[in-house]
Amino acid sequence: MKLTDEQLDTLRMLVDNEVTYYETYHEIYDHMVTAIESLDGVNDLQKAYADILEQDFDGHRGIEKLENEHRYKIWQRTSQKKRYIFYSFFKWPGILLPVALAAAYYIGFHYSIFRLFLFLGTIVVTILPFLVINIGNYFVRYKFKEAKASIKSVSINLMAKRIWMYVGWLWLFNLLLQIIPAGRLFTVQRSTSLVIGDIVTGTLFLSAFLYATSVLLVYRNELKERLA
Amino acid sequence: MSTNPLLKGTLQTIILKLLEDNERMYGYEITQKVKEITAGEIKLTEGALYPALHKLEADGLLETTSEIVDGRARKYYSLTEQGGSEVTSKVTEAEAFIEQLQTLLKLKPALK
Numbered sequence: 001m002k003l004t005d006e007q008l009d010t011l012r013m014l015v016d017n018e019v020t021y022y023e024t025y026h027e028i029y030d031h032m033v034t035a036i037e038s039l040d041g042v043n044d045l046q047k048a049y050a051d052i053l054e055q056d057f058d059g060h061r062g063i064e065k066l067e068n069e070h071r072y073k074i075w076q077r078t079s080q081k082k083r084y085i086f087y088s089f090f091k092w093p094g095i096l097l098p099v100a101l102a103a104a105y106y107i108g109f110h111y112s113i114f115r116l117f118l119f120l121g122t123i124v125v126t127i128l129p130f131l132v133i134n135i136g137n138y139f140v141r142y143k144f145k146e147a148k149a150s151i152k153s154v155s156i157n158l159m160a161k162r163i164w165m166y167v168g169w170l171w172l173f174n175l176l177l178q179i180i181p182a183g184r185l186f187t188v189q190r191s192t193s194l195v196i197g198d199i200v201t202g203t204l205f206l207s208a209f210l211y212a213t214s215v216l217l218v219y220r221n222e223l224k225e226r227l228a
Numbered sequence: 229m230s231t232n233p234l235l236k237g238t239l240q241t242i243i244l245k246l247l248e249d250n251e252r253m254y255g256y257e258i259t260q261k262v263k264e265i266t267a268g269e270i271k272l273t274e275g276a277l278y279p280a281l282h283k284l285e286a287d288g289l290l291e292t293t294s295e296i297v298d299g300r301a302r303k304y305y306s307l308t309e310q311g312g313s314e315v316t317s318k319v320t321e322a323e324a325f326i327e328q329l330q331t332l333l334k335l336k337p338a339l340k
Binding site: 008026027029030031033034035055056057058062065066069070073074076077 | 300
């Protein structure tokens with residue numbers, strides 16, 4: 001049997017209420033239409049939908065479990081891609097970037113204005129991934145008229161959020177090093193402890209920058225795939 | 229018989245084998261094919277199938293393409309090069325396991 005446009009609209013609404021992500025939406029919707037059209041006849045579309053949902057997907061909980069498992073798999077895959085890119089910054093030729101940044105830090109810490117640049121740079125590092133990811137997602141959803149979020153974007157967004165947490169702890173650590181008198185924590189002069197603190201926070205900030213860059217590169221590749 | 233623990237252990241092998249024989253398939257098609265081949269004896273639920281498909285895709289053994297069919301997007305699964313080379317080893321592994329299982333299950337202590 002062939003479903004009417006009205007029936008298809010009803011199914012779209014039912015599936016839309018059932019799922020969270022657009023990838024799942026398309027698969028479940030296609031499955032429902034194909035399964036219902038293979039029946040000899042349908043008196044009650046909503047009942048037919050509910051029966052197929054229960055038999056083939058174990059009901060609402062089954063769909064939720066399916067999406068959670070898919071999201072976890074996507075998270076694993078994007079994390080693996082991110083790690084691969086992150087580690088490439090410690091091999092040739094990627095290592096040129098951290099070396100250049102480390103040299104810039106070393107020179108920069110001789111100038112007091114550098115701390116302001118470092119602070120502003122941190123703001124950029126934490127905000128830029130969110131801006132890029134959310135603008136990119138808005139563009140893709142607008143282009144393809146997708147009402148739902150993508151599982152891949154959710155995973156990458158989660159990575160971007162971790163940058164916030166990491167940088168937050170980083171600045172707290174830096175603040176503590178500034179406050180705690182060197183005489184009580186380090187058995188060296190205060191000025192020396194500041195240098196030690198600056199090297200440590202500079203290194204940690206560098207890793208945050210490389211992490212953010214890795215996340216953006218993963219997102220760029222995913223965006224290219226979606227637009228292809 | 230619906231998807232049960234015994235079947236879940238070989239589900240990925242079944243999917244890989246079906247895709248080797250059929251070039252590309254979508255989810256519902258795979259469940260119907262299994263039902264057809266086993267004359268309805270094995271009913272593969274989508275709740276079990278899709279996680280297996282997603283795992284195989286995440287492992288790089290499957291790739292997906294989308295096509296518009298009757299006004300809706302349909303996701304097709306097909307083997308990657310890596311997936312193609314894995315099929316033979318996985319099928320051989322499953323065959324060996326089934327053989328061992330048959331040997332084991334035939335061992336019954338004689339009661340006198």
